[in-house]
Amino acid sequence: MKRWRLSGKRCQNVLFGSSMIKSRIVMKTVRLIGILLLLMGCATEKDKPKYLRWVGDIEADPEIDGEVFQLCFSEARVKQYFNFSQGMQYDGEKAAIVEVFRQDYEAVDVPQSGWIRIRFIVNCKGESGRFRLSASNTQYQAQEFDSRVTDQLLSITQSLNGWKPLPDSKDPRDYYQYLTFKIEDGALKEVLP
Amino acid sequence: MRLFIVLLLLGSTTFLAAQPNCEAYKYFGDELKYKACKAAEKRAGYYQFSRRYQEALDEAIAIDSTFAFAYRAKSTAYLKSGDFLEWKYLMDKAVKFDPTAQLDYRGWCRYQFFRDYQGAIDDIELLDSLVEYDIGHSVNGDYHLHIARALCYKALGKKELAIEIIEGQVQDSTYFVGIYDFLHLGVLYLETEQYDKALTAFARQEQENDLAELHYYRALVHKATSDAEAYQGELRIAKNLYQEGRKMFDPYVEQMDKIFLSTIEKALVAER
Numbered sequence: 001m002k003r004w005r006l007s008g009k010r011c012q013n014v015l016f017g018s019s020m021i022k023s024r025i026v027m028k029t030v031r032l033i034g035i036l037l038l039l040m041g042c043a044t045e046k047d048k049p050k051y052l053r054w055v056g057d058i059e060a061d062p063e064i065d066g067e068v069f070q071l072c073f074s075e076a077r078v079k080q081y082f083n084f085s086q087g088m089q090y091d092g093e094k095a096a097i098v099e100v101f102r103q104d105y106e107a108v109d110v111p112q113s114g115w116i117r118i119r120f121i122v123n124c125k126g127e128s129g130r131f132r133l134s135a136s137n138t139q140y141q142a143q144e145f146d147s148r149v150t151d152q153l154l155s156i157t158q159s160l161n162g163w164k165p166l167p168d169s170k171d172p173r174d175y176y177q178y179l180t181f182k183i184e185d186g187a188l189k190e191v192l193p
Numbered sequence: 194m195r196l197f198i199v200l201l202l203l204g205s206t207t208f209l210a211a212q213p214n215c216e217a218y219k220y221f222g223d224e225l226k227y228k229a230c231k232a233a234e235k236r237a238g239y240y241q242f243s244r245r246y247q248e249a250l251d252e253a254i255a256i257d258s259t260f261a262f263a264y265r266a267k268s269t270a271y272l273k274s275g276d277f278l279e280w281k282y283l284m285d286k287a288v289k290f291d292p293t294a295q296l297d298y299r300g301w302c303r304y305q306f307f308r309d310y311q312g313a314i315d316d317i318e319l320l321d322s323l324v325e326y327d328i329g330h331s332v333n334g335d336y337h338l339h340i341a342r343a344l345c346y347k348a349l350g351k352k353e354l355a356i357e358i359i360e361g362q363v364q365d366s367t368y369f370v371g372i373y374d375f376l377h378l379g380v381l382y383l384e385t386e387q388y389d390k391a392l393t394a395f396a397r398q399e400q401e402n403d404l405a406e407l408h409y410y411r412a413l414v415h416k417a418t419s420d421a422e423a424y425q426g427e428l429r430i431a432k433n434l435y436q437e438g439r440k441m442f443d444p445y446v447e448q449m450d451k452i453f454l455s456t457i458e459k460a461l462v463a464e465r
Contacts, residue, residue, distance in 0.1 A: 049244075050248075050251075051244040051247055051248070052244070053243070053244065054240070054242035054243055054244075054270075055242045055247065055270035055271060055274055055276070056242065056270070056271075056274030056275075056276060080242070080273065080274070082273065082444045082445050085444050086444070087442065087443070087444055087445075088447075092453075092455055093453040093454065093455065094447055094453065095453040095455050095456060096455070115277050115307060117275045117276070117277065119274065119275060134276070134278060136277055136278055136281075138309075140277055140278060140281035140282075141278075142278055176274070178274065178275040180275050180277070180306075180307070182307070182308055190308050192306065192307065192308060192446065192447075193275065193306060193445055193446040193447065
């Protein structure tokens with residue numbers, strides 16, 4: 001998950017925030033190092049727009065996504081699952097999704113708890129792609145989970161094949177969907193939303 | 194007249210979650226917040242997920258970095274997209290700068306979207322300790338925050354405490370019963386084997402808002418009391434209501450105690 005908010009100002013706070021450094025020489029040196037690090041570390045962020053079209057948009061990346069998954073319509077027309085006021089739409093409803101994870105996810109014995117979100121797009125044919133994962137600990141701070149946890153969740157999510165096109169009736173659209181997994185010590189406690 | 198104006202301005206800024214009345218800030222001499230508020234108004238007409246909407250609020254925050262409303266307004270799109278990292282960062286800012294106006298939203302969302310039961314309890318109870326007035330309802334209006342707090346306690350295994358909270362709330366003569374209150378109370382009674390009380394609660398729910406869920410759980414009461422005929426009958430009613438769309442619904446999330454069609458059908462098949 002790209003955290004563009006961490007660039008710029010927050011980088012500066014980390015680099016220049018110490019009030020303990022009183023020597024002007026030391027301060028100048030620190031600033032010089034800081035500027036260099038900013039130029040090196042944040043240069044790529046500078047070229048990126050702060051916002052895409054919508055919050056949560058996922059840019060296509062052939063290296064991650066391959067070439068198989070395609071939108072039916074343009075990027076500008078991808079909606080959110082709740083825009084249709086029908087809730088999450090899956091064959092067998094959410095109960096079927098929970099059952100898949102109940103059967104296929106094997107708890108990993110690791111002292112890691114928090115949330116893992118996998119966000120993706122469902123196209124007008126009900127196909128899913130562009131999976132992106134982000135995670136936090138129970139204090140909502142970014143956290144990298146053991147890959148045995150995340151790999152399973154990602155793999156099972158990618159295998160789900162019951163997504164329904166939205167809306168139900170006519171003119172099906174592409175839409176963003178996500179699943180959030182509540183993890184306690186490597187065990188899957190809840191599938192959200 | 195002056196008192197009326199003050200009350201009007203206060204009322205429109207303190208108790209409404211929507212765009213604050215910018216003129217109130219001006220009236221009270223907070224020029225910076227007035228300018229920030231006017232900048233935030235530029236988001237009008239734009240979708241909350243959109244760049245223009247977010248940029249208007251960024252401008253507001255740039256003018257006044259303590260403008261809690263702007264953080265909250267920004268956070269909603271992140272919440273709905275499941276981005277707990279950015280949502281919590283923004284809501285922590287909002288709560289920091291205006292706790293009594295923002296704790297209700299943060300607490301409710303921690304429950305609704307992330308099933309962060311303890312976090313939601315902490316926020317709601319902190320709010321309750323800070324204010325003298327009724328802490329009010331969830332942002333979607335479906336739950337009083339004390340009912341939501343009770344459901345969090347239930348999820349943490351404290352069912353007796355949950356019952357106590359809900360009973361206290363629904364017995365308050367000034368309280369307008371929520372659309373799912375008696376369903377949750379009935380399920381709690383069922384889970385604690387207080388079957389007569391469960392049936393009474395479900396009857397009250399039926400009067401307030403007839404749902405597939407109440408008939409499903411009522412069926413479970415009949416099953417527990419070995420009334421097979423009533424059990425089957427309630428399951429069939431539950432299935433019919435579900436197919437008619439008379440069921441718990443939230444466009445964003447699955448609510449606690451919600452059932453699915455497969456839940457009912459499995460129960461029906463199992464009894465054949």
